[in-house]
Amino acid sequence: MAKLNRNVPCPCNSGKKYKKCCLVLDEDPRSAELSLEDWAELNFLTDEKKKTWINPEPYMDLSPSVVFHGYTARKVGEKLYKRPLPEKEAFSNFLFALFIETVLGDEWMTSQERLPENRRHVVKKWLDSTNKWLVEGKENTAMIGSNISKKVNGIALSLLTLSYDIYCLLEVDRLPEKLMARLRNDAEFQGARYEVAIAGIFVRAGFSIEFCEELHGEKICEFIATHPSGLTIAVEAKSRHRTGVLNQKGNMPSEIGADIKRLYAAARKKKPKMPFAIFIDTNLPASPDIPLKNPNWIEEILKIHGNFPKATVKNPSPHNFVCFTHFCPYYAGEGEPYDFRPLNIHTPASMYPTTHYEIWERVWRKTDRYGQEIPRDI
DSSP: OOOOTTTSSSSSSSBBBGGGHHHHHOOOOOEEOOOHHHHHHHHHHHHHHHOOOOOOOOOOOOOOOEEEEEEEEEEETTTEEEEEEETTOOHHHHHHHHHIIIHHHHHHHHHHHHHOOSSSSSHHHHHHHHEEEEEESGGGGGGGGGTTSSSOOHHHHHHEEEHHHHHHHHHHOOOOHHHHHHSSSSTHHHEEEEEEEHHHHHHHTOOOEOOOOOTTTTOOSSSSETTTTOOOEEEEEEOOOOSSTOSSSSOOOOOSOOOOOHHHHHHHHHHHHHSSEEEEEOOOOOTTSOOTTTOOOHHHHHHHHHSSSOOOOSOBSSSSSSEEOOOOOOGGGOOOOOOOEEEEEOOOSBBBBBHHHHHHHHHHHHHHHHTOOOOSSS
């Protein structure tokens, strides 16, 4: 894709120069090519920083960024990126650029630019909105605080959480091309996005993951998560589609309920023959007349769950753990995102019971804090 002159009017029609507008999201992370001597020096600087560095993800083997030869060296998995110095680029901006280069690509971005705004992929709309928000001056520092996810609007947080999940999966080399293609696809984006979110949670909880391939037209689950302790968990992730939301056609109705019975019933039919965890996202907007700490969908979900056979030793549950989440800050738009706690239900009487309660608790904590603990820098 041809590079635009930094001083021309930005093609997003914001009225600003390109260098003051979309350039911040168009610049690709540049892969670094270093000599053996430079690699040795960089490894030494990284090892020195690790002596005092506090890893923001203690269950992942991350490498801190270091200032090296006038730029910031950021290592993601086995790849090194040369980026602007920290005072010129927030970590969040690197996450956005990494997402664009690795998952979206120039060809996809160009094709989106050619479409009318109302026909663009929701991720392109998030990028456009976030870019304008970032270049408004006072918001330029909002992404570099001690807890950046507390200082962003709903759309920016949606893009930020997705980009951070992508970063974590790239760090452990677990982002298959099929999954990236689904993220680029309008119809498949929602399901792929949620799978990426749940996979990111398990990676940050210290698990290695393997995405499952279809066998005879069906997958046993989305992915298998294995903990160093030996605990292996089959994970299913489903997100409730809503008309008019996340690339879905139509207009969202004014009144909607959780309505996740079909998704939950389908997930329960999976037979992975190992400990099993189900995650379902309600994909609901906030109800203005109901306190956020007591949303009405909780009662509805508990009723749906209660209508299924009660788990007993003689009639065990197919799953060990089911979690109903609400990962949808995009409903807040350019306003302050609201926070919903997930509803977690643990089932001791399951087909494949485990005693790794502290590990299940770690997954629950990571789910509960999703989008709230994205680090200022790495």
